[in-house]
Each structure stands twice: as structure tokens, then as C-alpha cells.
Amino acid sequence: AQRVTQPEKLLSVFKGAPVELKCNYSYSGSPELFWYVQYSRQRLQLLLRHISRESIKGFTADLNKGETSFHLKKPFAQEEDSAMYYCALIEAGNMLTFGGGTRLMVKP
Amino acid sequence: DAGVIQSPRHEVTEMGQEVTLRCKPISGHNSLFWYRQTMMRGLELLIYFNNNVPIDDSGMPEDRFSAKMPNASFSTLKIQPSEPRDSAVYFCASSLATRNTIYFGEGSWLTVV
Numbered sequence: 001a002q003r004v005t006q007p008e009k010l011l012s013v014f015k016g017a018p019v020e021l022k023c024n025y026s027y028s029g030s031p032e033l034f035w036y037v038q039y040s041r042q043r044l045q046l047l048l049r050h051i052s053r054e055s056i057k058g059f060t061a062d063l064n065k066g067e068t069s070f071h072l073k074k075p076f077a078q079e080e081d082s083a084m085y086y087c088a089l090i091e092a093g094n095m096l097t098f099g100g101g102t103r104l105m106v107k108p
Numbered sequence: 109d110a111g112v113i114q115s116p117r118h119e120v121t122e123m124g125q126e127v128t129l130r131c132k133p134i135s136g137h138n139s140l141f142w143y144r145q146t147m148m149r150g151l152e153l154l155i156y157f158n159n160n161v162p163i164d165d166s167g168m169p170e171d172r173f174s175a176k177m178p179n180a181s182f183s184t185l186k187i188q189p190s191e192p193r194d195s196a197v198y199f200c201a202s203s204l205a206t207r208n209t210i211y212f213g214e215g216s217w218l219t220v221v
Contacts (some may be wrong), residue, residue: 042214095164098153
């Protein structure tokens with residue numbers, strides 16, 4: 001069963017526009033959710049985790065248990081934000097399960 | 109720390125050949141993961157070790173794939189024999205104990221022709 005769903009494979013916006021990358025999860029326990037970013041041909045890097053409630057590179061994400069969502073948002077997209085973004089959920093033990101990823105393209 | 113180190117970074121091999129991918133986790137980390145990334149299937153967890161012991165290998169595609177972790181600082185993922193459909197980026201990742209941040213290596217780009 002799909003644990004993490006990212007409905008959009010590609011999201012294209014203009015520079016300065018708001019961005020929202022959607023993530024929905026399915027988990028019966030207390031979820032721990034992450035966003036990872038992968039810039040072109042580089043390793044995956046942790047962007048943020050919900051328990052930290054922090055803002056990294058202008059991105060924020062709020063866990064909504066009622067809607068089982070963890071959408072990633074940024075008010076003003078920059079060209080350097082263009083990358084693959086993966087939502088992930090830690091399951092039993094320490095297994096990180098990823099969504100299918102969303103490619104964000106920020107056009108000038 | 110140099111982070112998770114993987115080798116080789118790139119490999120091109122012929123169908124039927126054996127492929128061995130190597131990983132050195134971050135020192136002190138006791139969990140190690142192998143992931144495969146393809147355009148079609150995204151990121152898939154292949155196998156997960158905790159304290160050098162395989163915990164979950166349900167993601168290993170078939171018997172042609174095997175993984176070992178002989179000690180806390182080294183792991184291998186072997187494909188024998190390799191097939192063109194194995195072409196992918198293979199990521200190794202490591203973390204401290206349960207529910208800690210997982211750190212990824214730069215990946216091994218495998219092409220089987």
C-alpha cells in the first residue's frame with residue numbers, strides 16, 4: 001500500500017510565484033515526516049522535518065493530521081529552487097519510505 | 109566527516125556481468141540503507157541493516173541481488189548476473205539510532221548494456 005503520495009510529478013512556476021508541493025501519507029501510528037531535495041545529479045539532502053518546525057531556504061511544511069498531509073510551501077520561488085522534492089515517512093524501526101517525487105521547475 | 113561514501117560513482121557493464129557497489133557509512137551510524145532510483149519507480153528501499161544485521165530485505169528485487177555488511181564501516185550490494193533493467197542510481201544512506209535523520213551518499217550510477 002502506498003504510504004506516501006505526491007500527486008504531482010511536475011510543478012512549473014515562474015520566479016517569485018508561490019509554491020506548494022503536495023504530500024499525503026497513510027500511517028496508523030504517530031508519523032514522522034520529512035522533505036528531501038535532490039538538485040540535478042546530486043545526492044538527496046534533508047530539507048526539513050516536521051518535528052523541527054523550522055524554515056529552510058524559505059520552505060515550510062506543516063503536518064496536518066486531520067488531512068494526513070505534509071505539504072511543502074514557499075511564498076516566493078527562486079530559480080535555484082528547481083530540483084526534485086521527495087516527501088518521506090519513517091515507518092517501523094528506521095525505514096524511510098519515499099513518495100514518488102515532484103520535479104519543481106522555476107522559470108525566469 | 110566526509111559523509112556517506114559510495115563507489116564506484118559510475119559504472120557501465122555488459123549484461124551478465126557481476127556488479128559490486130560499495131558503501132562506507134558515516135562513522136558511528138548504526139543503520140544503513142540501500143535505495144534504488146529510477147525514472148519509472150522513483151526511490152525504492154532495497155534493504156536495511158541495523159547494527160550490521162539485515163532487518164528488512166523485502167525490497168530486494170530478486171535473487172540476483174544480494175547485500176552484505178561485514179562490519180560497521182562497510183557494505184556491498186551485488187548484482188549477479190546483471191541485466192539492462194538493473195540500470196539505475198543506487199544510493200546508500202546511513203543514520204544513527206531509530207528515527208534519526210538519514211544521510212545519503214552521492215549514488216552509484218549503473219548502466220547495464
